[in-house]
Amino acid sequence: MSLEQVKLIELPKILDERGNLSFFENNRQIPFTIARTYWIYDVPGGEIRGGHAYKDMQEVIIALSGSFDVVLHDGGEEEKFTLNRSYYGLYVPKMIWRSMENFSTNSLAFIATDAQYDERQYIRDFEGFKQLAIG
């Protein structure tokens, strides 16, 4: 998989004086069927989350509140995405190394994935990941 398959998806935005609204639906705004959602919150300053790749699992990451950086690596190149708007979803395909850092105070990272939690999906060793990714 390469960074070219990564996409920053602009989600629908219903602007309203009463407050704005955004959404996504299975296989429409995002390219898979959701099996699980989880969220990361109360991250102490300076902490790094993630630091792994999934063998066969894709995800969309949204900064529902605050901001953080998602650093992606395909085994050859690295790219950093700063998420700071709740109407952008970062699509990350399988076999992309990703970490999340630089969380602002009270930031809320929301992640939707196409598989239930399974530790066997994880590659947690970067050198091992690069070997697999480069093939």
Ligand code: TYD
């Ligand atoms: P992990 O994915 O390692 O966190 P990070 O975002 O830093 O990569 O998950 C941390 C712990 O939480 C680990 O023990 C597994 C557990 N966990 C679940 O039980 N279900 C989940 O959906 C997720 C994402 C993690």
